[in-house]
Amino acid sequence: MGAxxxxxxxxRIEHDCIGELKVPEGVYWGIHTQRAIENFTVSGIPDSSHExxxxxxxxxxxxxxxxxxxxxxxxxxKAKAIEQACEEIEGGALADQFPVDxxxxxxxxxxxxxMNEVIANRALEICxxxxxxxxxxxxxxxxxxxxxxxxxxxxxxxxxxxxxxTPLAAAARRLRDAFHALADRHADDVTIGRTQLQDAVxxxxxxxxxxWASFLKLDLQAMDALVDQLCDLNLGATAIGTxxxxxxxxxxxxxxTLARLTGLPVHAATDPVASVTxxxxxxxxxxxxxxxxxxxxxxxxxxxxxxxxxxxxFEDLKVPARQAGSSIMPGKVNPVIPECVDQCCFVIFGxxxxxxxxxxxxxxQLNAFDPVIxxxxxxxxxxxxxxxxxxxxxxxxxxxxxxxxxRLHAEQSPSIAAALNDAVGYERAMGLAKDAxxxxxxxxxxxxxxxxxxxxxxxxxxxxxxxSRGLGQTCRTPGER
Numbered sequence: 001m002g003a004x005x006x007x008x009x010x011x012r013i014e015h016d017c018i019g020e021l022k023v024p025e026g027v028y029w030g031i032h033t034q035r036a037i038e039n040f041t042v043s044g045i046p047d048s049s050h051e052x053x054x055x056x057x058x059x060x061x062x063x064x065x066x067x068x069x070x071x072x073x074x075x076x077x078k079a080k081a082i083e084q085a086c087e088e089i090e091g092g093a094l095a096d097q098f099p100v101d102x103x104x105x106x107x108x109x110x111x112x113x114x115m116n117e118v119i120a121n122r123a124l125e126i127c128x129x130x131x132x133x134x135x136x137x138x139x140x141x142x143x144x145x146x147x148x149x150x151x152x153x154x155x156x157x158x159x160x161x162x163x164x165x166t167p168l169a170a171a172a173r174r175l176r177d178a179f180h181a182l183a184d185r186h187a188d189d190v191t192i193g194r195t196q197l198q199d200a201v202x203x204x205x206x207x208x209x210x211x212w213a214s215f216l217k218l219d220l221q222a223m224d225a226l227v228d229q230l231c232d233l234n235l236g237a238t239a240i241g242t243x244x245x246x247x248x249x250x251x252x253x254x255x256x257t258l259a260r261l262t263g264l265p266v267h268a269a270t271d272p273v274a275s276v277t278x279x280x281x282x283x284x285x286x287x288x289x290x291x292x293x294x295x296x297x298x299x300x301x302x303x304x305x306x307x308x309x310x311x312x313x314f315e316d317l318k319v320p321a322r323q324a325g326s327s328i329m330p331g332k333v334n335p336v337i338p339e340c341v342d343q344c345c346f347v348i349f350g351x352x353x354x355x356x357x358x359x360x361x362x363x364x365q366l367n368a369f370d371p372v373i374x375x376x377x378x379x380x381x382x383x384x385x386x387x388x389x390x391x392x393x394x395x396x397x398x399x400x401x402x403x404x405x406x407r408l409h410a411e412q413s414p415s416i417a418a419a420l421n422d423a424v425g426y427e428r429a430m431g432l433a434k435d436a437x438x439x440x441x442x443x444x445x446x447x448x449x450x451x452x453x454x455x456x457x458x459x460x461x462x463x464x465x466x467x468s469r470g471l472g473q474t475c476r477t478p479g480e481r
Contacts, residue, residue, distance in 0.1 A: 010024070010025040010026070011024060011025055012025045012131070012132050014030050014031035014132060015031065016031050016032060016035075018035070021034055021035065022034075023132070025131070027097060027131075028094055028117065028118040028121040028131065029098075029099070029114055029117045029118055029121075030117035030120070030121065030132070031117075032109075032110065032113035032114070032117060033099070033100060033110065033113060033114040033117055033118075036100040036104060036110035036113075036114070037099055037101075039105075040100060040101035040103065040104045040105065040110070041101065042101055042103050043101055043102055043103050044101070045101065045375070046098060046100060046101065046102070047098040047099070047101075047102055047104075047114065048095050048096060048097075048099065049102070050160065050374070050375065050378045051092070051095065052160040052163045052164055052378060053156060053157065053160040053374060053378060054095065054098050054115075055090050055092070055160075055163075056155075056156040056157075056159035056160040056163060057111065057112075057115050057152070057153075057156035057160075058086045058087075058089035058090045058115070058119075059086065059090055059159070059258070059262060060152050060155050060159065060258065061082070061086050061116075061119055061143060061152070062082075062083050062086035062087065062090070063235070063254050063257040063258035063261055064145070064146060064147055064152070064235065064250075064254050065079050065082040065083050065086065065143070066079070066083065066254075066261075067250055067253040067254040067257050068145050068146055070253060070257075071247055071249055071253060073145060073247055077127065078123070078127075078136075078137055078142055081123035081124075081126040081127050081137065082120075082123045082137070082142065082143055084123070084126055085118075085119045085123045086119060088122065089115075089119070089122075094118055094122065097114075097118045098114055098115075098118070099114075100114055102371060102372075102375040103371060103372055103375065104371050105368070106149075106368070107150065107153065107366060107367070107368040107369070107371070108149050108153035108154075108157075108370050108371055109149040109153075111153065111371070112144070112149040112152055112153055113139065113144075113149075115143075116139035116140065116143040116144045117139045119139075119143045120134065120138065120139040120142065120143050123137050124136060124137050146236060146238075146245070146246040146247055146250040146254070147236075147238065147246070148238040148239045148245070150237075150238065150239050150276055150366060151233075151235050151236065151237045151238055151276070152235065153370055154234065154276075155233045155235055155258070157282075157370055157373070157374040158232075158233065158281055159230070159231075159262065159264070160374065160378060161226075161281075161282075161285050161374070161377055161378070161381070162226075162227060162231065162264060164377075164378060164381040164382075165223050165226060165227065165381075167381075167385055168223065168292075168381050168384060168385055169220055169223050169224075171384070171385040171388040171389055172216050172219055172220055172223075172292070172388060173216075174388070174389065174392055175216060175388045175389075175391060175392045175396065176213045176217060176220070177213075178396045178397055179210065179212045179213035179216070179299075179396060180209075180210065180213045181397075182209045182396060182397075182399055183205070183207070183209035183210040183213065184206065185206075185401075186204065186205035186206045186209065186401050186403070187204060187206035188204060189204055189205045189206065189401060189403045189406055189407070190203070190204055190205075190407050190410045190464045190465055190468055191203060191205050191208065191316060191406030191407070191409055191410055192406070192410045193208075197305075199409070199412075199413040199415050200415050201413070201415055201416060201418060201419075201467060202410040202413070202416065202464040202465075202467045203468045204468050205316075205317075205401050205403075207468065208302075212295070212302075215295035215298065216292075216295060218295075219288070219291060219295060222288045222292075223288060226281075226284055226285055226288055227264070228265055229281045229284055230281050231264050231265045231266045231267060232267060232268075232269050232275070232281065233255060233258070233266055233267070233268065233269065234268070234269045234272055234275040234276060235250075235251060235254040235255050235258065235268070236250045236251025236252075236255070236268075237251065237269070237272035237273075237275065237276065240273065240276055240366065241271075241272035241273030241274070241275060241276040241365070242272070242273065243272065251268060252268065255268045273365070276365060276366060276367075277362045277364075277365060277366060277367050279358075279360075279362065279367060279373070282355060282359055282370075282373050282374075282377065283355065283356065286352045286355040286356070286373075286376075286377055286380075287352065289348055289351065289352070289377065289380045289381065289384060290348060290349060290351075290352040292384055293344070293345040293348035293349060293384065294345070296341055296344075296345055296384075296387060296388065297341070297342055297345040299391075300338035300339075300341040300391065301338070301342065303317070303319055303335065303338045303395070303399075304335045304338050304339070307319045307335050307338075315402055315405055316402055316405060316406055316409070317399055317400060317402055318400045318402070319335050319338065319395050319399055320337075320394065320395060320398035320399070321333045322336050322337055322394060323336050335395075337391060337394045337395040338391075338395060340387070340390065341387050341390070341391050341395075344383050344384070344386075345387075347380070347383060348380045348384060351376040351377065351379065351380040352380075354372060354376050355373050355376055355377060358370075358372050358373045358376075359373065407464070410464040410468075411442055411444070412442055413443075414433040414434075414436055414437050414443060415433070416442075416443050416444075416462060416464070416467070417429040417430065417432050417436070417443045417447075419461050419462055420432065420443075420451070420458075420461055420462070423451075423453060423457075423461060424451055424453070432446050432447055432450060432451065433446075435450060443462065444459070444462045447462070
């Protein structure tokens with residue numbers, strides 16, 4: 001049952017340190033969650049919108065229940081019911097029972113208590129008890145045993161980011177492969193390289209497209225490097241890293257159990273007190289996303305330039321026509337997909353600013369702003385995945401290269417005179433470039449008219465294909481598709 005329908009349902013009475021409050025009878029959450037629903041009314045985006053976070057929190061709670069049971073701190077029947085409830089949430093059940101606004105105060109306490117309450121009430125149900133019968137299974141005493149928001153919430157956040165890296169990397173690989181495929185089709189088609197938006201020296205379209213794939217390869221390496229940092233967790237350190245209210249054996253047991261349940265290289269932080277306030281993993285994840293966005297924007301912007309025209313621009317290639325481009329200019333078609341990619345990148349840049357500010361605002365023994373950090377990062381990851389898939393399917397895979405135009409640009413560039421530097425010297429080559437521009441001819445034609453070199457030698461020196469192959473690069477590392 002969702003939050004709106006729940007308000008119309010019969011109520012049960014629960015209490016906390018503030019007093020009593022009515023909670024809808026049909027929901028699995030309790031009083032802390034109900035207060036949070038009523039208090040945090042800003043974004044309208046519930047925690048349940050981040051499925052990865054909810055599932056990650058459930059597996060953290062399951063690991064803690066297993067550890068508590070193994071240490072004799074939790075009765076076997078209670079532990080079994082709690083574990084079953086956690087597994088159900090991990091599988092996607094009860095997803096609508098996490099209605100608290102993502103921008104919640106309290107450093108994530110509301111989501112932790114929301115999770116504790118939902119797990120407790122579902123476990124009570126499994127054991128044949130009514131919801132709210134906390135004398136049998138209590139959200140704090142049992143589900144939250146040996147834990148604090150300050151060690152479990154960051155653990156869930158980091159595991160959620162870790163999980164998000166898998167689809168993010170998959171989308172990046174798909175786009176990388178699309179760039180490689182486009183490059184392979186044009187490996188021998190020459191065009192002109194440009195610096196400062198001015199003609200430079202020859203290259204192939206393949207090299208240009210392979211470069212974008214290489215950017216994504218770097219992003220994939222950065223994602224791989226993040227995993228170990230994200231798996232540095234602090235379970236059992238509780239409130240400020242001193243382990244208060246936790247059995248001294250719990251930290252090692254819970255960490256080892258979580259590693260087993262997730263299959264990830266989960267390990268305990270070296271300095272528990274420092275770990276409570278250390279935002280390094282978030283900052284690294286945000287920076288990884290930002291750099292990916294910079295690379296996506298580079299490819300999108302280059303495509304907009306290369307597609308410019310069709311008569312008065314570069315006209316090197318055509319991106320697929322997706323929409324009529326003007327309400328007043330008939331027949332105008334704009335590069336709308338690269339423009340959409342750009343806007344996604346702008347949002348991710350804003351995400352990084354938000355994460356950096358939030359990460360820098362920790363005071364004393366806690367940073368209270370994990371909620372906005374995880375919301376921004378998970379939102380940015382989803383946006384990046386969608387942007388890459390859209391870019392690939394609606395743009396990159398349908399690009400048509402103007403091969404003849406590219407070769408003409410390469411042949412006509414005055415900067416190609418650089419290839420004559422060794423033969424005639426820089427000063428003379430510079431003069432030939434000026435002559436070519438003044439006479440409206442190519443450097444090759446100017447050289448044949450003004451330089452005492454055999455025509456065959458000039459042709460060899462100014463062979464645009466050979467000039468583009470100077471390093472003989474393949475643009476791939478061994479074993480890369």
